[in-house]
Amino acid sequence: MNTQTADTLPTLPAAAPRPHWRSLPAAQQPDWPDPEALRATLSELESYPPLVFAGECDQLRDKLAAVARGEAFLLQGGDCAESFAAVGADQIRNKLKTLLQMGAVLTYAGSVPVVKVGRIAGQYSKPRSKPTETRDGVTLPAYRGDSVNGFEFTEESRRPDPERLKRMYQASAATLNLVRSFTGGGYADLRQVHAWNQDFVKTSRSGQRYETVAREIDRALNFMHACGADPAQMHSAEVYASHEALILDYEAALTRTDERTGQPYDLSGHMVWIGERTRQLDGAHVEFCSRIRNPIGVKIGPKATPDEVLALIDRLDEDREPGRLTFIVRMGAGHVRDRLPALVEKVTASGAQVGWVCDPMHGNTFEAPSGHKTRRFDDVLDEVKGFFEVHQGLGTHAGGIHVELTGDDVTECVGGEVYADDLRQRYETFCDPRLNRSQSLDLAFLVAETYLDR
Numbered sequence: 001m002n003t004q005t006a007d008t009l010p011t012l013p014a015a016a017p018r019p020h021w022r023s024l025p026a027a028q029q030p031d032w033p034d035p036e037a038l039r040a041t042l043s044e045l046e047s048y049p050p051l052v053f054a055g056e057c058d059q060l061r062d063k064l065a066a067v068a069r070g071e072a073f074l075l076q077g078g079d080c081a082e083s084f085a086a087v088g089a090d091q092i093r094n095k096l097k098t099l100l101q102m103g104a105v106l107t108y109a110g111s112v113p114v115v116k117v118g119r120i121a122g123q124y125s126k127p128r129s130k131p132t133e134t135r136d137g138v139t140l141p142a143y144r145g146d147s148v149n150g151f152e153f154t155e156e157s158r159r160p161d162p163e164r165l166k167r168m169y170q171a172s173a174a175t176l177n178l179v180r181s182f183t184g185g186g187y188a189d190l191r192q193v194h195a196w197n198q199d200f201v202k203t204s205r206s207g208q209r210y211e212t213v214a215r216e217i218d219r220a221l222n223f224m225h226a227c228g229a230d231p232a233q234m235h236s237a238e239v240y241a242s243h244e245a246l247i248l249d250y251e252a253a254l255t256r257t258d259e260r261t262g263q264p265y266d267l268s269g270h271m272v273w274i275g276e277r278t279r280q281l282d283g284a285h286v287e288f289c290s291r292i293r294n295p296i297g298v299k300i301g302p303k304a305t306p307d308e309v310l311a312l313i314d315r316l317d318e319d320r321e322p323g324r325l326t327f328i329v330r331m332g333a334g335h336v337r338d339r340l341p342a343l344v345e346k347v348t349a350s351g352a353q354v355g356w357v358c359d360p361m362h363g364n365t366f367e368a369p370s371g372h373k374t375r376r377f378d379d380v381l382d383e384v385k386g387f388f389e390v391h392q393g394l395g396t397h398a399g400g401i402h403v404e405l406t407g408d409d410v411t412e413c414v415g416g417e418v419y420a421d422d423l424r425q426r427y428e429t430f431c432d433p434r435l436n437r438s439q440s441l442d443l444a445f446l447v448a449e450t451y452l453d454r
């Protein structure tokens with residue numbers, strides 16, 4: 001017989017209180033020269049309205065749950081580093097156009113629902129391999145993104161300035177406003193599939209290939225219309241905003257408690273991710289992100305171990321909620337086939353349902369003889385292939401791609417119609433090389449035709 005009463009029952013030791021992220025080491029933070037100016041900026045930012053709504057973050061989490069369950073595909077893409085100078089309607093429309101065209105190819109040729117998330121409206125901060133940059137014997141702080149300092153190589157421009165955090169907020173707000181107008185105001189209507197391509201079809205092979213898909217979509221829409229079906233989903237597109245949650249002071253200043261649920265959301269964007277350089281288990285970024293309710297991404301490089309990845313799930317997805325956590329794998333074409341299987345196997349065996357997404361950019365960077373940082377388009381394609389092969393081999397879902405791209409006709413990655421000698425022609429990125437529109441569409445075709453339509 002059990003003789004213990006409530007008073008005599010052994011009690012579990014109280015769980016140790018979790019540290020505040022501010023008490024933990026935070027990698028890759030700027031050396032702000034004037035702490036008082038930083039404090040004043042942050043308190044102003046705290047009073048600003050949120051950039052997105054908590055309910056929208058929840059919607060995206062539901063869509064990412066479909067990705068994690070194998071029912072949808074994530075297309076995440078945009079600039080390596082957005083710049084304050086590029087908040088014009090043309091640049092944003094071009095980026096959006098590329099995402100929409102890729103989305104159309106993946107949805108139609110791949111027959112799969114596509115969740116579209118931009119690296120947009122907040123991607124202003126960059127982690128760097130080295131804290132300084134030296135040119136002709138002069139050493140200055142590295143450029144850390146427009147949110148921190150200027151790209152120009154002068155002492156004044158490279159000095160971190162917290163005023164820039166307010167400009168990041170304003171640039172993000174202006175960008176989101178345009179994205180919402182374009183996507184909700186008719187531009188993203190599927191009937192526009194040809195219009196998105198008009199400037200492109202004559203000049204590019206991938207534009208011509210796209211035109212065939214666009215004609216088929218048109219025929220399908222006409223058929224549906226003739227049958228009396230005209231679903232509202234065809235007339236607009238949902239494009240969500242995401243960025244790396246790097247500068248924690250900024251992310252915290254934009255964090256608000258949701259009135260509906262009493263939960264904190266980082267309302268600087270719908271989804272935020274933790275980078276390869278800041279995903280330390282005992283670091284501030286993981287702790288900060290573990291406290292917010294947004295869908296979270298974590299970059300996973302070639303050195304990540306299965307135990308580390310499981311520990312990240314414990315920290316960031318305690319409730320094992322599909323859609324909460326997406327692993328963005330960026331191992332490089334040479335590593336993905338041998339390093340990824342052990343991670344996927346262990347996570348699958350643990351029962352956690354995370355999304356697996358391929359970033360074929362960050363593990364494939366090298367310096368060209370001309371001194372430009374570049375990537376071979378063939379390596380990008382090969383890493384994507386390797387990623388799909390691994391998932392096919394294990395019977396798991398290759399859930400998406402995460403790419404650095406632009407709608408402009410840049411020459412930053414070699415391959416397709418861009419040769420090494422072309423790099424200097426239109427090398428416009430502030431940090432890493434991006435796929436141009438033609439390369440981006442080629443990538444979408446490869447994924448749709450080779451892997452999704454099965």
Ligand SMILES: O=C[C@H](O)[C@H](O)COP(=O)(O)O
Pocket residue numbers: 080126127128129130362431432
């Ligand atoms: O975009 C990603 C990183 O910021 C980037 O790859 C680091 O670049 P770096 O090695 O030139 O510092």
Ligand SMILES: C=C(OP(=O)(O)O)C(=O)O
Pocket residue numbers: 080127244274275276277299300330362
């Ligand atoms: C810095 C980035 O990637 P990673 O953390 O994977 O290097 C990025 O995506 O901008």
